[in-house]
Amino acid sequence: MLQQITKSDSLARFYAGENIFKEGQAPSEAYLIKTGTVELYIFRDGKRVLIDTLSAGQSFGEIGIMINQPREMNACATT
Numbered sequence: 152m153l154q155q156i157t158k159s160d161s162l163a164r165f166y167a168g169e170n171i172f173k174e175g176q177a178p179s180e181a182y183l184i185k186t187g188t189v190e191l192y193i194f195r196d197g198k199r200v201l202i203d204t205l206s207a208g209q210s211f212g213e214i215g216i217m218i219n220q221p222r223e224m225n226a227c228a229t230t
Contacts (some may be wrong), residue, residue: 165189165228171212176222178215184208188230193223204229 163182165171171182175195182189184207191202191211202224205211215222 167228167230169228171226171228172222174222174225178212178219178222180224181210181213181216183210188229190227190229191224192227193225 161180162185163180165187167187171189172178172180184205186207189205189211192228193200193202211226212222
């Protein structure tokens, strides 16, 4: 599946602080980071809880597409 994703001609640019997707949204895209970093986080009891920080060469968002379930976390560009 990742081979299909990486062959896509679509390129999106996100700037530091920009949300890529939010918890509960329907999945429509998977992402492969070309440059920069992305934080994956959730909110629990009103607090932001960091799950992971991803960087160039890593992918995210593909699980939601594979299982066709709403996003389980938030993704935000950090650099």
